[in-house]
Amino acid sequence: MRRLGLAAVAALVLAAPALPGEAAPLAYVSNEWAGTVTLLDTASDKVVGSFPAGGRPRGIQVSPDGRRVYVAVSDPSPIARSAVDAIVAFDPKARRVVARYEAGTDPEAFAVSRDGKKLYISNEDAGTASITRVDRGQVTASLAVGIEPEGVAISPDGRWVYVTAETSSTVSVIDTRTSQVVASFLVDLRPRAVAFSPDGKRAYVTSEIGGTIAVVDVNGHRVIDTLPLPRSKPVGVVVSPDGRRIYVANGHGNTVSVVDTAKKKVLATIPVGKRPWGIAITPDGHKVYTANGLSGDVSVIDTAKNRVTATLKTGAGAWGIAIRR
Amino acid sequence: MLTRRAFLHLSLGALPAALAASSPPPAAGRKVYRIGAILPGASPPGEVLRQGALLAADEGRRTAELIGSRFELLLAAADEPAGAVAAARGQIRDGVLALIGGWDAATRKALGALAAESRRVFLVLGPQELGEAPAATTFSVASGPGLRRRALQRTAGGPGVRCVDWDPGLERFGAAQLNQRFEARYHRPMAAPAWTAWMAVKIAAELTLRNAAARPEDLAGRLAGMRFDGHKGSALSFDPGRHLIQPVYVVGRKPGSRTDEVLAEVSPEDVGGEE
Numbered sequence: 001m002r003r004l005g006l007a008a009v010a011a012l013v014l015a016a017p018a019l020p021g022e023a024a025p026l027a028y029v030s031n032e033w034a035g036t037v038t039l040l041d042t043a044s045d046k047v048v049g050s051f052p053a054g055g056r057p058r059g060i061q062v063s064p065d066g067r068r069v070y071v072a073v074s075d076p077s078p079i080a081r082s083a084v085d086a087i088v089a090f091d092p093k094a095r096r097v098v099a100r101y102e103a104g105t106d107p108e109a110f111a112v113s114r115d116g117k118k119l120y121i122s123n124e125d126a127g128t129a130s131i132t133r134v135d136r137g138q139v140t141a142s143l144a145v146g147i148e149p150e151g152v153a154i155s156p157d158g159r160w161v162y163v164t165a166e167t168s169s170t171v172s173v174i175d176t177r178t179s180q181v182v183a184s185f186l187v188d189l190r191p192r193a194v195a196f197s198p199d200g201k202r203a204y205v206t207s208e209i210g211g212t213i214a215v216v217d218v219n220g221h222r223v224i225d226t227l228p229l230p231r232s233k234p235v236g237v238v239v240s241p242d243g244r245r246i247y248v249a250n251g252h253g254n255t256v257s258v259v260d261t262a263k264k265k266v267l268a269t270i271p272v273g274k275r276p277w278g279i280a281i282t283p284d285g286h287k288v289y290t291a292n293g294l295s296g297d298v299s300v301i302d303t304a305k306n307r308v309t310a311t312l313k314t315g316a317g318a319w320g321i322a323i324r325r
Numbered sequence: 326m327l328t329r330r331a332f333l334h335l336s337l338g339a340l341p342a343a344l345a346a347s348s349p350p351p352a353a354g355r356k357v358y359r360i361g362a363i364l365p366g367a368s369p370p371g372e373v374l375r376q377g378a379l380l381a382a383d384e385g386r387r388t389a390e391l392i393g394s395r396f397e398l399l400l401a402a403a404d405e406p407a408g409a410v411a412a413a414r415g416q417i418r419d420g421v422l423a424l425i426g427g428w429d430a431a432t433r434k435a436l437g438a439l440a441a442e443s444r445r446v447f448l449v450l451g452p453q454e455l456g457e458a459p460a461a462t463t464f465s466v467a468s469g470p471g472l473r474r475r476a477l478q479r480t481a482g483g484p485g486v487r488c489v490d491w492d493p494g495l496e497r498f499g500a501a502q503l504n505q506r507f508e509a510r511y512h513r514p515m516a517a518p519a520w521t522a523w524m525a526v527k528i529a530a531e532l533t534l535r536n537a538a539a540r541p542e543d544l545a546g547r548l549a550g551m552r553f554d555g556h557k558g559s560a561l562s563f564d565p566g567r568h569l570i571q572p573v574y575v576v577g578r579k580p581g582s583r584t585d586e587v588l589a590e591v592s593p594e595d596v597g598g599e600e
Contacts, residue, residue, distance in 0.1 A: 124502070127387070146391060147384050148502055166499060168388040169531075169554065184391035186535060189554040190499070209554045252558075 025324045026092065027280060028069050029291050029298055030057040031315030037071055037090065038298075038314040040289070042282055042323065045300050045310045049095065055084035059109040059152075060278070060320040063116045067091070068098075069322065070119065072107040087119055087132065102139045104130035109151050109193075109320075113176065114158035120174065122149035122163055129163045129172070131179055141179045146170035151193035155218060156200040162216075164191035164205060171205055171214075173221050183221040187214040192235040192251075197243045197261070204246050206234035213237070213248065213259065227264055229257050236279035238288065240303070241325075247288045247301075249276035256290060256299075258306055268306040272299035278320035291318035357395045358533035361416030362526070363409045363426035363436065364450075366402030370428060370518045374450060375400065376511045377522030378425070385530030394537070396530055406435035417443050422541045423529045425522070427451050427463075437463040444542035446532065448525040450518070459567060462545045466525045469568040476573050476591035485585075486577035491520030492587050495574070498558035524555050524569070559592070 024043030030053065031038060037057060039049040059072035069090040075082040085107055089099040103110070104123040107130070111120045119132040122145075129149060131141040146165020154161050154176070161174040169191060173183040188210025196203045196218065203216040211232050215225040229248060234257070236249035245267075246259040252275055258268040273292025276299065281288050288301040296318055300310040362378050365371035382398035389396035399421055401412035409432045413424055417439075423446040427433035433449055437460035440447030445462060452467040459465065473488040480486070493504050493514030507515035507523075515523075528548075536547045549567075552560035561571045575589040 125505070144387075147387060148499065167384065167503075167554070167556075168391065170388060170391055172391060181391075186388075186392060189552060189560060209558075209560050210552070211560070 025066075025283065027289050027298075027321055027323045028060055028062065028071075028090075028092075029289075029314045029318055030060040030071055030278070030320040031296070031317050032056050032058050032293070032319040033317030034296075034315030035076070036315045037069070038318075039092075040298065040312060040314075042287060042289075045287075045312060047312055047314065050315070051090065051095070051097070053088055053090075053097075055086075057088075058319045059107065059121075060322045061110060061112050062322045062324040063112055064114055065116060066324045067093070068116075070110065070112060072103065072110055072121065074106050074108070087121065089134075099137065101132050101134065101137045102130075103132055104128060104139055104142060108149075111152045111154040111161055113154065118176075120152050120154065120161045120163070120176075122152050124148050124150060127165075129161075129174060129181075131174075143172075143174060143179070143181050145172035145181060146184065151191065151205075153194040153196055153203070155196050155203075156198060160218065160221075162194045162196075162203055162205075164194055166190045166192070166208075169207070169210075171216070185216075185222055187223060188212045188226060193237045195237045195239050195246070197239050198241060199243060202243075202261070204237055204239065206237045206248055208233050208235055208251060213246065215264070225264065227259065229259075229266060232257055232269075235277050236290070238279045238281045240281060241283060241285045245285075245303070247279055247281065247303075249279040249290050251275055251277060256288065256301060258303075270301060270306055270308065272301070272308055273297050273311060277318070278322075280321045280323045282323060283325050289321050289323070291321040293317050293319055355393060355395045356537065357397060357420075358389065358530070359397045359399060359419065359421050360423045360425065360526070360529040360533065361399040361401070361413060361419070361421035362522075363401045363403050363412045363416075363424070363432075364522070365404055365428050367404050368428065371402065373513075373516055373519045374428065374522040375402075376507070376513075377515070377519030377524075378526045380507055380510060380519075381523040381526035381530065385526060385534075388530065389534055392534065394534060396534065398526065403432075406431045410435050410439050413439055417445065421445070422533050422544060423448065425450065425525045425529060430454065430457065433457070433459075433463070444545075446529070446541075446544045446548055448528060450521050450525055453568075464528075464545075464548060464563055464567045464569070466528065466569050467521050468571055468573050469566065472568075472573060472591075472593055472596065475596040476575055476589070479591065479596060480575040480589040483577065483580075486575060486588065488573050488575050488591075489517040490571065490573055491515065491517040492574050492576055494587055495556075499556040503556045520555075524553070524561075527555075528553055528569075 027040040029038040055073040087101040087103045106125040121130045146168035148166040151164040175182045188207035190209040205214040213227045233251040233253045235251040248257040256270045274294035276290035278291035298312045302309045385396040403409040425448045427449040428451040441460040449465045572592045
């Protein structure tokens with residue numbers, strides 16, 4: 001078992017070139033087998049740095065103000081619990097890890113509250129969602145959700161946090177005002193990720209074994225439609241800034257599906273690297289990035305052409321990817 | 326002879342205190358979905374089957390509570406067909422929506438006939454043999470004999486090589502997490518019969534929870550069109566012969582090895598279907 005103390009982590013300074021201009025944001029990629037995070041410049045589509053995160057980094061998010069990048073780190077042994085389990089906070093400007101937060105056991109995916117003060121974390125082995133207050137660095141609530149929770153997303157208005165659960169095929173809804181689970185509903189088999197539309201009216205839940213996307217009415221927390229994605233294994237999902245497209249990483253299908261949200265039909269299926277898992281989109285909606293675990297790289301998709309324009313080597317087991325929105 | 330009959334109402338008190346403290350309280354008047362399982366009592370697989378069933382029952386109960394329902398497993402033990410039928414009749418009187426059991430051929434036949442007569446789904450645990458003709462509402466959770474035979478034929482192996490529906494060494498597709506949950510709870514590896522019982526109860530839970538308004542006699546029709554996640558990497562469903570279509574695993578020892586391991590994973594499409 002590896003232990004990574006705060007002091008040791010804080011000393012892990014990036015050996016990377018200077019930050020690019022502020023015009024285009026950086027993309028941050030977690031590499032679960034390499035134990036690192038890779039930085040990509042979304043303007044040039046070049047790798048501009050990396051840093052060791054310790055353990056097995058998977059979930060990755062950027063704080064709303066862009067001043068922190070959070071990474072969920074767990075023990076490298078898939079089912080072991082250890083002191084490695086944490087959310088690591090990285091300062092992208094200083095290019096160093098600045099804090100570690102309690103995250104419950106086996107943290108996998110998480111969301112950051114709109115004010116940046118709380119982290120909502122799925123704890124896969126415990127069947128819980130933890131809420132960590134950033135100012136205290138501690139878990140302040142642990143909520144029972146479905147079995148094997150995974151995907152976590154927060155609504156644009158910050159009111160609701162959706163947590164998927166793989167084995168129970170459920171989505172649990174946390175009311176951020178009360179920090180309580182207020183609703184749960186069934187979706188298709190093995191839900192992985194969830195993303196909200198920019199207006200907050202819809203949420204989209206991928207189901208890997210079901211091969212579908214559930215369309216959720218956020219007002220009623222209920223599934224109103226289920227879209228099949230033929231020959232797919234949907235995992236990661238992201239919605240375009242205008243809400244008109246959903247981009248779905250198809251895991252073992254090695255593709256990305258582009259879905260028209262109004263017509264509810266697949267517009268394109270784009271071959272990418274091997275086992276795309278995490279997926280992110282630039283704020284202008286012009287590029288989509290996928291983290292490809294088995295090929296250890298990132299595919300860059302031009303959303304106007306719906307084709308891959310670049311492939312960037314990152315690290316073994318590329319898992320999650322985050323871009324400040 | 327009926328050796329033991331237990332009613333399992335898996336209450337909130339069975340949960341770890343940390344979880345129970347933050348769970349929504351169970352509401353009165355929740356709809357109850359009840360299923361029955363009749364498992365061997367004295368026979369060797371009885372305990373393993375019961376453990377697999379209980380793990381899935383606990384998971385079904387947790388899922389039901391999340392969506393505002395209750396899921397209950399009535400569990401009985403019987404070692405011969407007459408006792409199994411008597412136990413099953415009692416469970417039907419208690420309102421079960423589906424039955425699970427049939428480890429041996431004689432019990433399968435007796436319970437299958439009762440289930441067809443009472444128009445209840447019957448989920449079979451024991452591996453059926455070539456030539457068995459299941460009753461109208463009988464569904465086999467174990468893989469079919471044709472698939473197992475062809476899986477063995479296409480895999481080179483020496484003495485002791487066998488075909489199973491599950492192995493505790495499986496890791497992909499969430500198998501490691503399921504194996505870990507079972508081992509953490511029972512301190513033993515999840516052998517194939519435990520998985521079959523776990524899968525049967527999981528199927529019964531999903532069948533009932535996802536068809537809340539269906540009458541018991543309509544559930545067999547619903548089951549034929551459903552898909553399930555057995556931690557095998559693909560959606561599992563029943564074929565027209567009512568066998569669960571699923572990957573199987575050829576297990577044995579590699580030359581020079583002292584331990585068994587999975588030598589090959591064989592999907593039905595690899596060998597041209599179930600039969």
